[in-house]
Amino acid sequence: DARVTQTPRDKVTEMGQEVTMRCQPILGHNTVFWYRQTMMQGLELLAYFRNRAPLDDSGMPKDRFSAEMPDATLATLKIQPSEPRDSAVYFCASGLGTGVADTQYFGPGTRLTVL
């Protein structure tokens, strides 16, 4: 049963520290999404890639967030420096298609707490 995996599952860090979250998409999927979810804002799309190229990163604070796909099996989301307001659950999802609203398969998420 193919699944999206995310590491770490939980991360507690102090303000100002760098945080790197990793995602392994389902093998063969060509689209990878990064989301952030909080109680106040709900589910927000940060960025997504298709065939490793960024298609939309307008939801991501550019000054401190960066997203990359070093290869087809790994996507990373980095926050530097982290701030308490970045505390949230970060989800990665992957899909296979050419449309925007094609089916996405979500990972279990990384719960980030910035103190």
Next chain:
Amino acid sequence: LAKTTQPISMDSYEGQEVNITCSHNNIATNDYITWYQQFPSQGPRFIIQGYKTKVTNEVASLFIPADRKSSTLSLPRVSLSDTAVYYCLVGDRDSSYKLIFGSGTRLLVRP
């Protein structure tokens, strides 16, 4: 930019049919409308997807009118395990890459 509107919450009882409507103007004309279900501490999970008219699978039906300005997720005979948050997802008409998630409808199924 496309905008979606869903009811914040809905209550139901076991065995009833539940219909959740998402209004979405300015959506992409050539892309799917997709619905997801999310349980606490889990990522959203795909339920159903459609382009127009009616789609049915083993868990739900999706009704989409001809103008595609709304879609209705129908859950037949809900059970306690259907208590979750339900999201609609659409693409934006003016940007081929913009993706819009609804704010979610919290469904509570009571015994």
